[in-house]
Amino acid sequence: MSRIVMKFGGTSVGSVDRIKNVSNIVQSVYDEGHEVVVVLSAMAGETDRLINLTKDISDDFNKEEYDVVISSGEQVSVGLLAAALHENGISAKSCLGWQIPIITSKDHKSARIEGIRSDLINKILDDKKVCVIPGFQGITSEGRVSTLGRGGSDTSAVAIAAAIKADFCDIYTDVDGVYTSDPNKIPDAKRLDKVSYEEMLEMASLGAKVLQTRSVETAMTNNVALRVLSSFEGADKENIGTIVEEEDKINDQRVVTGVTSSLNDCKITLIGVRDKPGIAAKIFSSLSENNINVDMIVQNISERSKTTDITFTIPKDDLSNAEKIMDLIKDDVPYESLLIDSNIAKISIIGVGMRSNAGVAAKMFSVLSDNDINIDVISTSEIKISILINKEQAEKATSMLHQYFINENE
Amino acid sequence: MSRIVMKFGGTSVGSVDRIKNVSNIVQSVYDEGHEVVVVLSAMAGETDRLINLTKDISDDFNKEEYDVVISSGEQVSVGLLAAALHENGISAKSCLGWQIPIITSKDHKSARIEGIRSDLINKILDDKKVCVIPGFQGITSEGRVSTLGRGGSDTSAVAIAAAIKADFCDIYTDVDGVYTSDPNKIPDAKRLDKVSYEEMLEMASLGAKVLQTRSVETAMTNNVALRVLSSFEGADKENIGTIVEEEDKINDQRVVTGVTSSLNDCKITLIGVRDKPGIAAKIFSSLSENNINVDMIVQNISERSKTTDITFTIPKDDLSNAEKIMDLIKDDVPYESLLIDSNIAKISIIGVGMRSNAGVAAKMFSVLSDNDINIDVISTSEIKISILINKEQAEKATSMLHQYFINENE
Numbered sequence: 019m020s021r022i023v024m025k026f027g028g029t030s031v032g033s034v035d036r037i038k039n040v041s042n043i044v045q046s047v048y049d050e051g052h053e054v055v056v057v058l059s060a061m062a063g064e065t066d067r068l069i070n071l072t073k074d075i076s077d078d079f080n081k082e083e084y085d086v087v088i089s090s091g092e093q094v095s096v097g098l099l100a101a102a103l104h105e106n107g108i109s110a111k112s113c114l115g116w117q118i119p120i121i122t123s124k125d126h127k128s129a130r131i132e133g134i135r136s137d138l139i140n141k142i143l144d145d146k147k148v149c150v151i152p153g154f155q156g157i158t159s160e161g162r163v164s165t166l167g168r169g170g171s172d173t174s175a176v177a178i179a180a181a182i183k184a185d186f187c188d189i190y191t192d193v194d195g196v197y198t199s200d201p202n203k204i205p206d207a208k209r210l211d212k213v214s215y216e217e218m219l220e221m222a223s224l225g226a227k228v229l230q231t232r233s234v235e236t237a238m239t240n241n242v243a244l245r246v247l248s249s250f251e252g253a254d255k256e257n258i259g260t261i262v263e264e265e266d267k268i269n270d271q272r273v274v275t276g277v278t279s280s281l282n283d284c285k286i287t288l289i290g291v292r293d294k295p296g297i298a299a300k301i302f303s304s305l306s307e308n309n310i311n312v313d314m315i316v317q318n319i320s321e322r323s324k325t326t327d328i329t330f331t332i333p334k335d336d337l338s339n340a341e342k343i344m345d346l347i348k349d350d351v352p353y354e355s356l357l358i359d360s361n362i363a364k365i366s367i368i369g370v371g372m373r374s375n376a377g378v379a380a381k382m383f384s385v386l387s388d389n390d391i392n393i394d395v396i397s398t399s400e401i402k403i404s405i406l407i408n409k410e411q412a413e414k415a416t417s418m419l420h421q422y423f424i425n426e427n428e
Numbered sequence: 429m430s431r432i433v434m435k436f437g438g439t440s441v442g443s444v445d446r447i448k449n450v451s452n453i454v455q456s457v458y459d460e461g462h463e464v465v466v467v468l469s470a471m472a473g474e475t476d477r478l479i480n481l482t483k484d485i486s487d488d489f490n491k492e493e494y495d496v497v498i499s500s501g502e503q504v505s506v507g508l509l510a511a512a513l514h515e516n517g518i519s520a521k522s523c524l525g526w527q528i529p530i531i532t533s534k535d536h537k538s539a540r541i542e543g544i545r546s547d548l549i550n551k552i553l554d555d556k557k558v559c560v561i562p563g564f565q566g567i568t569s570e571g572r573v574s575t576l577g578r579g580g581s582d583t584s585a586v587a588i589a590a591a592i593k594a595d596f597c598d599i600y601t602d603v604d605g606v607y608t609s610d611p612n613k614i615p616d617a618k619r620l621d622k623v624s625y626e627e628m629l630e631m632a633s634l635g636a637k638v639l640q641t642r643s644v645e646t647a648m649t650n651n652v653a654l655r656v657l658s659s660f661e662g663a664d665k666e667n668i669g670t671i672v673e674e675e676d677k678i679n680d681q682r683v684v685t686g687v688t689s690s691l692n693d694c695k696i697t698l699i700g701v702r703d704k705p706g707i708a709a710k711i712f713s714s715l716s717e718n719n720i721n722v723d724m725i726v727q728n729i730s731e732r733s734k735t736t737d738i739t740f741t742i743p744k745d746d747l748s749n750a751e752k753i754m755d756l757i758k759d760d761v762p763y764e765s766l767l768i769d770s771n772i773a774k775i776s777i778i779g780v781g782m783r784s785n786a787g788v789a790a791k792m793f794s795v796l797s798d799n800d801i802n803i804d805v806i807s808t809s810e811i812k813i814s815i816l817i818n819k820e821q822a823e824k825a826t827s828m829l830h831q832y833f834i835n836e837n838e
Contacts, residue, residue: 034481034484034485037485038485068504071444071504071508072507072508072511074444075444075447075448075508075511075512075515076511076512076514076515078515079511080510080511080514082521083507083508083510083511083514083522084507084511085507086503086506086507086510086522086524087503087504087507087508087511089503090500090501090503090504090507091500093496093497093499093500093503094478094481094497094500096496097482097493097494097495097496097497097500098481098482098485098493098497100490100493100496101482101485101486101489101490101493101494101497102485102486104486104490104493105485105486105488111492112493112496114496114573116526117571161527163524
């Protein structure tokens with residue numbers, strides 16, 4: 019017997035029929051004798067409907083009340099699933115964020131989980147009942163309803179799994195696991211049986227949308243074994259999905275685990291920035307204060323001219339905002355001109371095996387040069403190498419790198 | 429300065445525009461310096477949408493989880509209004525049933541309010557904030573979400589008014605008060621400035637849909653001054669509505685306060701029932717056990733034959749159910765035959781003045797006979813006389829009685 023947290027997203031509970039399907043999946047796991055906690059998102063479309071209501075009231079909708087409104091979506095789905103389980107003959111009980119309680123910070127709309135009491139959940143499990151919990155919501159120490167921000171249901175599931183010492187946290191999605199690359203673009207992409215937290219983190223932040231980044235961090239910190247499974251395959255026992263766990267539990271000898279491609283970024287270059295201390299700090303703190311997430315940063319010092327060029331990438335959505343900020347700080351950070359390039363792709367290879375394998379970067383660059391792909395910017399971490407190239411060449415680059423590092427190393 | 433509870437129903441908060449209108453009404457009262465608590469229903473249509481989801485899951489949806497699902501509707505409207513008030517520059521705070529808490533019985537789907545803590549509401553009012561509370565919902569002593577059953581928001585408002593010792597409980601509806609008869613059918617109907625709790629109770633139970641019966645009972649028990657006002661007239665100071673209060677505060681000399689007509693009942697007659705003790709108890713307890721509300725009961729003993737005929741009325745919706753029950757009890761309650769008449773109208777005149785005015789019934793009957801309207805069944809209480817007639821004559825009877833008792837006594 020294992021203790022299992024099963025998390026289903028908005029698409030998986032998007033209609034009454036889909037909820038009945040989830041009920042059947044939960045039943046098949048429960049019937050194997052496991053202790054089961056289910057964590058749910060709101061029905062697909064419901065959160066957007068509620069957000070639109072708030073926007074119609076005000077562009078600056080009160081954040082505390084926003085959480086009161088938006089959290090109602092998950093409340094509906096847990097009630098519906100708990101009743102569907104009863105209909106299947108399984109005793110189930112919904113527990114809302116405030117009932118457990120799931121204590122969060124006071125940052126309404128983007129709260130962080132600070133603690134989860136396990137008493138009520140344990141009691142429900144001891145009574146042989148399935149406990150059904152809304153993801154994404156909690157309660158502050160002042161007793162106000164809070165939400166974690168979009169995608170927070172994954173994080174809720176992992177934090178609950180940690181709090182009740184679950185053996186597995188199973189994330190059910192519309193794909194059947196984590197792939198070596200996007201299977202919609204790379205037909206050769208393979209499902210990974212296992213992947214380490216670190217690799218998953220890099221892949222999540224690079225655009226593999228299977229898991230939310232913060233949920234992987236939470237799993238790594240608390241050593242929760244995550245499994246990514248498909249909710250569309252029903253109770254298929256062959257559906258083993260992908261396990262995300264500690265690196266040293268993975269015996270695989272592979273060097274590169276995944277190849278990712280993202281077209282969501284754009285590149286900004288400040289030309290002729292005066293080269294003096296504090297300049298970089300000024301640029302990047304003004305961006306972060308405005309919640310703009312900077313990814314790659316490259317600077318080359320040009321000693322002769324006492325000026326330098328600074329290049330960085332940000333999400334395309336933040337471009338107009340970033341331009342305004344660069345304009346505002348021009349008095350403090352004198353620069354000659356500003357270049358913007360939205361025509362880029364970020365291609366990354368990820369793998370914990372890189373640590374013990376020298377020359378991976380060199381191999382990556384030669385694969386690209388053999389295919390006449392010009393590299394614009396390079397950025398590396400311990401287990402990842404990212405490059406920027408022209409976006410016209412993104413598919414070719416991904417395909418060639420996948421061919422070289424994954425297929426030929428099977 | 430008064431302490432005022434303002435209650436708005438589903439139509440009044442049925443769209444974002446209507447919610448902004450409510451926000452303006454609340455602001456106008458708040459700006460006069462009053463302490464304001466607002467109680468809201470779910471947006472019109474929302475409760476039905478949620479009920480349909482539960483029906484699609486199961487015909488026998490778990491009652492505890494039903495309350496979890498359905499209570500989300502009011503949660504959305506309070507969050508939206510509180511934020512709309514912020515938008516108007518008024519500090520407001522929503523408080524859900526479990527936050528206050530509003531403690532109810534464990535009868536999920538039709539719980540009764542057992543107690544309301546006033547601490548949190550008082551604190552919010554002391555902070556010069558408007559407190560926005562969802563009607564219809566509460567929490568059981570076991571910490572489960574509960575709902576009061578349809579129309580329960582009026583009762584919530586009155587119970588909250590009693591708990592915080594409000595000076596007024598203002599029920600905003602789509603009409604501007606309580607009328608002497610249905611103004612859609614009787615063009616001469618007049619708005620009443622004042623009406624007693626007892627009269628309002630009779631009128632509510634007889635089909636005047638302005639206030640829910642239980643809310644009037646709660647107001648009477650707790651001596652809460654109710655005002656019925658229109659939410660469609662905005663903050664019009666001329667909109668004085670109708671005050672529902674103690675009889676001895678009303679100086680009016682009128683005998684009849686209202687004339688009502690209902691087509692929602694049907695009549696069942698058991699012919700040739702053996703006349704022995706316990707027969708009536710058997711019939712009516714079997715109906716009440718099945719939650720069928722019996723209204724009028726008439727029995728005439730026929731001494732010669734040792735049998736009697738028993739006539740009673742029930743809501744039309746319960747007819748097929750009642751027929752089954754009458755069939756089941758036939759062994760215990762032998763009767764010759766059963767007659768059903770759905771072609772009836774119940775016409776009532778109501779007024780506390782009847783107590784001190786003899787001959788009101790006689791006058792009622794002669795008005796009807798003067799107009800060739802045949803009376804089928806008669807039932808009286810201290811402040812009400814109800815008759816059953818053929819439903820074809822309902823409008824004529826109502827109109828003639830209104831003419832005689834109301835218009836000619838102005």
